[in-house]
Amino acid sequence: MKLSRKTLEGSLETLLLALLEEGPSYGYEIVQNLNARAHGLFTTGEGTIYPILHRLEKQGVLAAHWRVGETGRKRKYYRLSPKGKRELSTQRGEWNALQQVMEACLNPNAFKNPSL
Amino acid sequence: MRINAAMLEAYLDRVMLVASHRDGEAQEIRHELADHLYAKVEALVAEGLSYESAIMTTLKESGNAVAIGYRLRDPWRWVDIRTQGIARGVIAIGPGAIGIIAIGGWSVGVLALGGAGVGVFSIAGAALGLIAWGGLSIGLFATGGLAIGLIAVGGMAIGGLAHGSQTFSSPLLSEGFLAPLAPWVRSFASAQPKFSLLISLLTNTILIPLMVITMYLEQKRIRLDPDRENELWLE
Numbered sequence: 001m002k003l004s005r006k007t008l009e010g011s012l013e014t015l016l017l018a019l020l021e022e023g024p025s026y027g028y029e030i031v032q033n034l035n036a037r038a039h040g041l042f043t044t045g046e047g048t049i050y051p052i053l054h055r056l057e058k059q060g061v062l063a064a065h066w067r068v069g070e071t072g073r074k075r076k077y078y079r080l081s082p083k084g085k086r087e088l089s090t091q092r093g094e095w096n097a098l099q100q101v102m103e104a105c106l107n108p109n110a111f112k113n114p115s116l
Numbered sequence: 117m118r119i120n121a122a123m124l125e126a127y128l129d130r131v132m133l134v135a136s137h138r139d140g141e142a143q144e145i146r147h148e149l150a151d152h153l154y155a156k157v158e159a160l161v162a163e164g165l166s167y168e169s170a171i172m173t174t175l176k177e178s179g180n181a182v183a184i185g186y187r188l189r190d191p192w193r194w195v196d197i198r199t200q201g202i203a204r205g206v207i208a209i210g211p212g213a214i215g216i217i218a219i220g221g222w223s224v225g226v227l228a229l230g231g232a233g234v235g236v237f238s239i240a241g242a243a244l245g246l247i248a249w250g251g252l253s254i255g256l257f258a259t260g261g262l263a264i265g266l267i268a269v270g271g272m273a274i275g276g277l278a279h280g281s282q283t284f285s286s287p288l289l290s291e292g293f294l295a296p297l298a299p300w301v302r303s304f305a306s307a308q309p310k311f312s313l314l315i316s317l318l319t320n321t322i323l324i325p326l327m328v329i330t331m332y333l334e335q336k337r338i339r340l341d342p343d344r345e346n347e348l349w350l351e
Contacts, residue, residue, distance in 0.1 A: 027148060028155040031152075046178050046179060047179040051187030071154075073151050074151070
């Protein structure tokens with residue numbers, strides 16, 4: 001099974017923030033990391049993460065700096081800013097809540113949550 | 117077809133052309149994307165792919181250059197002044213300009229001024245608009261050297277209701293529903309030299325200061341760029 005673009009839409013940002021929570025990283029490495037965890041459930045044009053990264057940087061959610069990589073090329077590293085950490089915390093909370101609702105609706109017999 | 121690094125550069129050219137960023141910013145984005153592409157090619161070659169296959173796979177998996185370029189575009193600015201590329205903003209000034217007020221070699225806007233203009237009000241060498249004023253003007257109301265429009269006033273006027281040195285008009289329209297406008301068009305035509313002077317004054321009053329401001333801002337930006345680059349590259 002592959003996740004559709006529609007399902008993925010809006011989640012990519014959360015995924016990027018979650019990956020960057022683990023430490024600073026650059027575009028190529030982020031994509032590799034994402035693909036390794038996606039286990040082929042989705043593929044996204046590798047270049048498409050850059051507009052998201054740039055937008056998040058402009059919003060102050062990510063901070064970026066350049067340094068020379070092991071290849072000798074200049075490389076842009078991103079990390080979560082304090083605002084980004086708060087944003088990720090919010091998105092994580094929302095995602096967990098949504099996951100519970102989805103479970104409750106899609107698998108009502110298997111899911112019994114007294115808090116809902 | 118030769119498969120080599122030039123294909124990666126061509127891909128980057130395409131992304132950057134659509135992204136339409138300013139020099140310094142464009143350079144940063146290009147560096148970043150280039151690093152990604154070359155890192156990927158190196159990784160694929162290390163996995164055992166031929167260099168050519170690695171390039172083709174990299175390009176395929178990078179995504180559509182035009183779509184990425186569009187997503188990398190800046191959000192709409194209030195004022196965008198450029199000496200290269202296309203300016204986009206509420207007020208846009210550049211070789212190409214798209215905005216509410218657009219001034220440029222070619223311009224598209226509510227008010228479009230420039231060499232070639234398309235707009236609601238278009239004042240240009242070649243003007244296309246609801247109201248078009250220029251050497252060649254085409255519009256609902258067109259006036260200029262060669263005017264083509266529903267109402268056309270000019271050296272040579274072609275239209276439903278035409279007034280000028282040489283006119284080609286449709287009797288069906290000029291004697292039909294446009295007939296009541298004929299006196300107004302005649303009086304406009306007789307006052308046109310004054311209007312032309314006013315338009316010239318207005319456009320020059322806008323254009324000349326804007327050109328001076330543009331040149332000043334660009335010079336300032338060019339002077340600042342080397343510092344900005346060092347700031348970004350060095351850590």
